[in-house]
Amino acid sequence: MLADALPLVTPFSLYIVPTVRCNFRCNYCAQSLDRDVLAKKYPHMVSDNGFITMELFRKVLVQAKSFPSRFKMVSIFGQGEPLLHPDLPEMVAEVRDAGIAERIEFITNGSLLTPDLSRRLIDAGLTNIRVSLQGLNSKKYHEICGVELDFEKIKENIAYYYAYGREKDARIFVKIMDVALEENEEEMFYSLFDSISDRMYIERVKPVYDGIKYEEALSNITMDRYGVLHTPRKVCPLPFYMLNVWPDGDVSPCDAIYKPYILGNCNSTTLLEMWRSGGFRSFLAQNLRYGKNSIPICTPCCAPDDVSHPADVLDDDAKRILPIFDVNFR
């Protein structure tokens, strides 16, 4: 249970966002918003050139080494397509060599995953890759993401990764969005990928991005994207166990597109200072005491109800653990 492990001396996961750019425009994702709407709602998604420099990446790794223990996971992705970053294999190798992570992973749309790139990533030490499929044929890809691509090629590339990865203990998970499947295609999905992936699953589209029209309302969702039913959650657990570094060095307390709180910037403050800072503790205390909806930027975010693991839910323990974080608590 997360509640019994708090406060964490080292966050469970560190997300380093290689880029906020994407070559797809999936119709349920913020990347499909008109650029001016995206710029207005999420200015950090369009700022600068959108790619982290290796100089900053290395600075983040040096800072990450000063936490007392290793991260369970270092994820090199965020709200864009990680394979667009030309230095991704080098980044993976440097995370491995830094010895800071039990697992190194990212999620990708898989469109750029050639055999050559697969070998470089696996040889660099990538332990897990998740490929998000957007259909079982090229027509569906066009419909959902507005791209022309050859679905058979994606499948071949996944098969290559799986075969090469087996020799090196690198895993590949394949998932597909429910909206990308036609009726009766579930079985086809499982049979197509059963022998060429380590795990397969279907995810539900959730109202993740303010600005996109979804069938489901933004608030009070009671089923997560993995299909688990639950009562709506008040406290957001994510900032208690993760840190997220954006390409410009800003650090937010979750991997959501929103920046509910900026702990600092890696160019001027270290990750450890940020993680231990009083300001961040007050942010966590507000979340525990009044719920995430008391934080204006968190209000439209459905992450606590969408991606939280049941063992991480803090609602029932919020009062008990509040004194750990509330510096003014008596």
Ligand SMILES: C[S@@+](CC[C@H](N)C(=O)[O-])C[C@H]1O[C@@H](n2cnc3c(N)ncnc32)[C@H](O)[C@@H]1O
């Ligand atoms: C934002 S993408 C970034 C990584 C990469 N571009 C990809 O698509 O895998 C990360 C994951 O979020 C999922 N995602 C995006 N919008 C979503 C939504 N509205 N509901 C559920 N999952 C969503 C994508 O399918 C993908 O698996």
Ligand code: SF4
């Ligand atoms: S879900 Fe991934 S691939 Fe699709 S538009 Fe969003 S970031 Fe790009």
Ligand code: SF4
């Ligand atoms: S509610 Fe969303 S934006 Fe706020 S801390 Fe949680 S994940 Fe981040």
